Amino acid sequence: MIDSDTPMRHHKKPIISPLRYPGGKASLYTRLREIVRANDLTGGTYVEPYAGGAGAALGLLVTGQVRRIVINDLDPAIYAFWKAITTEPQEITRRIERAELTVTEWSRQKDVYLNAPRDDYLNLGYATFFLNRTNRSGVLNGGPIGGMDQTGNYKIDARFNRETLIERLRLISLHAKKISVSNSDGMSVIKRYSKRDNTLIYADPPYFEKAGSLYLNSFADSNHSDLAACLNAVKDAKWLLTYDNVPRVADLYNMRRREVFSLNYSAHRVTKANEVMVFSDALTVV
Numbered sequence: 611m612i613d614s615d616t617p618m619r620h621h622k623k624p625i626i627s628p629l630r631y632p633g634g635k636a637s638l639y640t641r642l643r644e645i646v647r648a649n650d651l652t653g654g655t656y657v658e659p660y661a662g663g664a665g666a667a668l669g670l671l672v673t674g675q676v677r678r679i680v681i682n683d684l685d686p687a688i689y690a691f692w693k694a695i696t697t698e699p700q701e702i703t704r705r706i707e708r709a710e711l712t713v714t715e716w717s718r719q720k721d722v723y724l725n726a727p728r729d730d731y732l733n734l735g736y737a738t739f740f741l742n743r744t745n746r747s748g749v750l751n752g753g754p755i756g757g758m759d760q761t762g763n764y765k766i767d768a769r770f771n772r773e774t775l776i777e778r779l780r781l782i783s784l785h786a787k788k789i790s791v792s793n794s795d796g797m798s799v800i801k802r803y804s805k806r807d808n809t810l811i812y813a814d815p816p817y818f819e820k821a822g823s824l825y826l827n828s829f830a831d832s833n834h835s836d837l838a839a840c841l842n843a844v845k846d847a848k849w850l851l852t853y854d855n856v857p858r859v860a861d862l863y864n865m866r867r868r869e870v871f872s873l874n875y876s877a878h879r880v881t882k883a884n885e886v887m888v889f890s891d892a893l894t895v896v
């Protein structure tokens with residue numbers, strides 16, 4: 611099944627992010643919505659310091675579960691994308707309408723992605739989006755769907771449904787004033803927002819064992835322990851964290867409540883709980 615990100619098909623959850631993100635957390639929407647309500651944060655701010663595709667954040671905003679969201683990512687290309695679609699949605703929409711879905715255009719966008727100035731957020735952001743929608747699995751350093759010779763079963767346009775993507779952009783642009791986009795280190799965002807009331811932080815940092823080929827996705831061991839020190843120091847703020855379920859997480863967060871879960875839950879299949887959630891002490895968990 612190629613079009614697994616058709617809105618509502620699998621999870622009956624709003625799929626609003628225009629980015630494909632392997633390991634994306636849009637499917638946590640229902641759980642996060644319950645947590646927002648149980649913590650009385652409906653009029654509050656929801657912060658993703660490691661946003662990537664920001665699937666859950668957009669779902670919560672567009673359905674009115676929270677009043678404001680913060681999308682932060684250290685990767686300049688991902689940042690450029692969020693900045694471009696929140697400040698210039700008409701121009702990105704125009705480019706999507708006219709996009710040539712060919713290997714020649716793919717090579718041109720790849721060149722922009724690699725060489726555009728990092729602050730040229732319109733061109734860099736659009737190139738990031740184009741490659742995310744036309745590359746195998748959305749991996750920015752990968753090749754196009756169908757291969758350079760386009761002999762695969764699926765072709766370069768398989769994930770570029772203009773209508774669906776433009777509709778997602780329209781929804782986001784309606785809410786753009788309520789979205790803050792930034793390009794900082796995740797820990798500085800955690801420090802800043804943990805001081806504020808009425809705020810929920812959801813941290814989804816690069817995992818311990820997941821392939822490092824995705825975006826700017828590498829986290830050295832010291833990054834994991836620094837993040838733990840940062841989050842454990844603000845246990846009285848409202849935050850939650852997800853990771854791959856490895857023993858090191860239990861180690862770093864041994865004083866916090868934890869719960870294992872499976873992202874690819876299916877009623878028809880036995881799935882292993884290979885992810886873990888960690889909760890701050892102040893958070894009411896439901």
Ligand SMILES: C[S@@+](CC[C@H](N)C(=O)[O-])C[C@H]1O[C@@H](n2cnc3c(N)ncnc32)[C@H](O)[C@@H]1O
Pocket residue numbers: 631633634635636659660661662663664665666682683684685688794795796797814815816817825826827828
């Ligand atoms: C696991 S992904 C997040 C996936 C996301 N929750 C989703 O649903 O699409 C982690 C993200 O963190 C970003 N990142 C890596 N190191 C970072 C850092 N030090 N500060 C902020 N973001 C960082 C990566 O660029 C990547 O987009």
